[in-house]
Amino acid sequence: MLANTIQDTQYDVIIVGGRPAGASLAARLGQQNIKTLIVERASFPSGAAVSTPFILGHTMRLLDEIEADEDQYAENTPPMRRFVLEFKDYFRAFFPVATVGDRDYIYSVNRVKFDTALWNNLQKFDSVTAVANFSVTGLTKDKNGRITGITGRHPQQEEMTISAKCVVGADGRYSTVAKHAGAKVTEQRKDLDTHLFYAYWDGVADYDEQGDAVPHIHTSVDGFSYVFMPSADGQVSVVAQGQSDLYEALEGSAQEVYLNLLKRQPYVWRRMKNATQATKLSGIRRMGNLFREPAGAGWALVGDAYHQKDSIDAQGIYDALLMAKFLAAELGAWHRGEKDWDSAMSSYEANSYDDLKPMFDATMGRVQREIYDIPPEFVAKNVLRWVLTSKGYQHGFSHMLIREYDPNELMAPPAMLKMLGAGISTDIKRMFSSADNPNAMPAPELMPQ
Ligand SMILES: Cc1cc2nc3c(=O)[nH]c(=O)nc-3n(C[C@H](O)[C@H](O)[C@H](O)COP(=O)(O)OP(=O)(O)OC[C@H]3O[C@@H](n4cnc5c(N)ncnc54)[C@H](O)[C@@H]3O)c2cc1C
Known part of the structure; x- marks a missing residue:
């Protein structure tokens, strides 16, 4: 339910932050009937998070699982079925969007609409109390250092302390929970x-x-x-x-x-x-591009608070929703007494890292190639063109973005050689044909203005 103030001061789980990671985790805990408080500093609809995101089919599949309504989060937003990547005036490559289930399209969502839809979705879950305009200022600890709750402020209430069996930081890149829990950065680029x-x-x-x-x-x-x-x-x-x-x-x-x-x-x-x-x-x-420790005594991190990276591959929201799925499963097992806290959190860490790390490395590789490296003209005009315009690369890349294709395989030498070979043979065939080259860049003044 959505509430204006906090009446109860004892919960099973408190989630700090109410956007993709927090709202999806709350929905999944609601589906398991776990008594949850989710607090968010902003209100909805309000100024958007700093983010201008593509969401792909794999992300929408996770949104289906939390019962989010596509008509709301993608209201008046055009579905897109292809994308184009241009390299200077050297060449361009058109990529098909990979299909997930019956969705052969992606969106570039407006975060105000998107985040509001996820927040309003929490009305469906009786065991979840969602309070906006609440700013968390600190964490409480017991004598052994275990996190036992939060302190925070709501405009209509005095500074208050609320207790829980665990506190989850879904509070983004500059996470207050990570800071107060002392979560260390474990990997950074x-x-x-x-x-x-x-x-x-x-x-x-x-x-x-x-x-x-x-x-x-x-x-x-x-x-x-x-x-x-x-x-x-x-x-x-x-x-x-x-x-x-x-x-x-x-x-x-x-x-x-x-x-x-x-x-x-x-x-x-x-x-x-x-x-x-x-x-x-x-x-x-x-x-920033980093991983933090994802959990400790009485606390856990999810979404950007745990793992953040460059937006070039449009994986941030998917990763936030995926981590929330893994964490909800472990918190459920812990809540039902099937696992102790430490083993639940080590499974959360292992499952998340196994999934996140290969894509993180692939994203870092792409930032390196497309933003950091300034290749010699011959390489950019030919080698990159041969690779990026090959059907093999386009299929592999589109499917890597929906996490159906291993990024390591896409860039492996045998795959690269095949793509280069395909590119060179297309060039040779084109020398003997009069067909237009779809990968050539027309002069800008000949394109729509
Ligand atoms: C410019 C840009 C472009 C991007 N493009 C894409 C893209 O194309 N596709 C994609 O999937 N991802 C993209 N991302 C990444 C994506 O935006 C993030 O991965 C995603 O928003 C992470 O969700 P989150 O819930 O973890 O954190 P956030 O969305 O940052 O939400 C954290 C919430 O916590 C709240 N909060 C923080 N501190 C407190 C506190 N003390 N008390 C109460 N509440 C608090 C904040 O108000 C905020 O609402 C992009 C990011 C950027 C910056």
């Missing part, structure tokens, strides 16, 4: 930090003559990358992302830097000449 800024725009030109909504990624091979994300109500989120050190060195306000970056790319700006910026700029500096 500071060398691949990126800055990312975005705003929603009205009146963005179509990608091409087909006129459908298409995620459009333009890598300018100079340390920056741009993404068009057609989202709810006809607006398009336009992202400028770059190596953190390069981004920081640019002069001007964040808004000026963002606009200058877009304007200097003809293949980006051609779609924006008649567009107007509809929202203020949002973004993140030095998007």
